[in-house]
Amino acid sequence: MKRAKALVVDFYSKSTWCRELEEILNSSDCLARRLQVDSLTSGKLSYVETKLPDTISKFNPALVFLVLSASHLNPGTQLVQKLRQKNPSPSIMAVMEHGKPVEMLELLEAGIDDYITLPLKRMEAIPRVWRLLEHRVAKDDLVFRLKEKLGLQQLIGESLPFLDEIKKIPTVAKCDATVLISGETGTGKELCARAIHYLSPRANKPFIPFNCGAIPTELMENELFGHVQGAFTGASTAQAGLIREANSGSLFLDDIDCLPATSQAKLLRFLQEKEYRQLGSAKVFHADVRVIASTNADLDAAVDEGKLRQDLYYRLNVIPLNLPALRNRREDIPLLAIHFLNKYGPEFQKHVTGIATDAMKMLLLYEWPGNVRELEHVVERAVLFSEHKLIQENDIILQHKKAAKCKMSFKEAKANIEWTHKRKNSHYISMIR
Incomplete structure (x- = not known):
C-alpha cells in the first residue's frame, strides 16, 4: 500500500513537541506502515511561514499537524485558511499547548479537522490520527472511484447539483x-x-x-x-x-x-x-x-x-x-479557481502558488453571470498580472459590478459550502453503487 504523506509543522520555537509527535507516529506499527512523516521546524516563526508554501507544494501532504502555542494562534489560523484553498486540501490536526474553547473554536472555524492538547499522550494521539487518516483515505478513494467511473476528469466540481x-x-x-x-x-x-x-x-x-x-x-x-x-x-x-x-x-x-x-x-x-x-x-x-x-x-x-x-x-x-449556474454551485468555485491557476501559472511562467483569503472571498461572493468561462478568464487575467505568490484582492477584476452584490454573506456562503461537504461522502457512495 502506498503510504500517505504527513507533515509536522512546528510554530512553537525551541520546543521538543515536534520530535515527540514524530516519535509517537513512528512508534505505532499501524501508523508507520501508513504514513511517511516529514517535519518543518525552526527557532524563528518567520522562517516557518516563509518556507512552508514551498514545502507544502513539494511534499504534497495528505495530513498536516500544526504544533501551536497561544501566541501563534493567528498565523496558525491564517495557515489553515491557505491550506483549505489547495485542491485537494490536506486533513489538518492542531497540536495545542492548551485547549481553551475560544481558541479551539477559532481553529475549527478556520478549517481544522481535529486537535489534541499537550502534553502528548500516545494512547490518545494514535487513535485520533488513525481515525483522521481512515477518513481521509475513504474520502479520497470515493472521489477517485466516482471520477474513474464517470471518466469525466475535465469536468471540475464536486457539488451536489453538478x-x-x-x-x-x-x-x-x-x-x-x-x-x-x-x-x-x-x-x-x-x-x-x-x-x-x-x-x-x-x-x-x-x-x-x-x-x-x-x-x-x-x-x-x-x-x-x-x-x-x-x-x-x-x-x-x-x-x-x-x-x-x-x-x-x-x-x-x-x-x-x-x-x-x-x-x-x-x-x-x-x-x-x-x-x-x-x-x-x-x-x-x-x-x-x-x-x-x-x-x-x-x-x-x-x-x-x-x-x-x-x-x-x-x-x-x-x-x-x-447544468447548474456557477452561483448555484459556489462550493466548486475554489476547486475551479485553483484548477485555472495551476493551468495558467506554468503557461505564463508565473510562480503563483495560491489565492489569498480576501481574493477568494471576492470569488465566492460574486454572482458569475458568465459562469465557469468568466471565472476562468478572471483567474487567467489575475495570474498574468499578479506580482505576488498569492493572488490578491486587487488582482481580481470583475466586469459586472452590479452582479457582485451577492444576497448571502461570506459567512453564509462558507456555511453553505461546509454543509454541502458534510453530505458529499454519502452522495458519492450512492452514485458508485
Missing part, C-alpha cells in the same frame, strides 16, 4: 438517443457533449461542433447538409456538409434555439429517418450520426412563441441534462 447531472453521462453515452443540454452561457455544455461522445462507442469517430447562432440563416442548410456542384451561383465545387463529416460520430448543435424555421423541418426529418438531401440534389443520403443539442434559452417559451417546432423539440429533448 454531480447530479454529470453522473447521468456514462449511462447516456451508452445509447444513441438525442440529448438536449440546457444551461446558461459558460456552464460547460460543450464539455459535457464531448464527455458523452468520448465515453460512447463512437469515441474514435468524429465529434463535430456547430454553433447555430454563428451562421447566417441563408447559409445554415448548406453548412449542415452540404451542396452539389452547381447547386447555386458560385458553387463551383461540391460540399459534403457537417452531417456527412460527422457520419458514425456525433454532431453537437450549440444554440439550437437559433436554428431558422427553414432548417428545422430538414433537421427533424434527419432525426426521424436518418436521411437528408443536399442542396441542388434529388438524391437521398443516409448518415449514422448521434445528435447532441444545447441551449441557454427557454425552449418551452420558444415553442409557445412559434420560434421552435414542437415536434422538433420533442425529438431533441429525449434525454435532458440541465
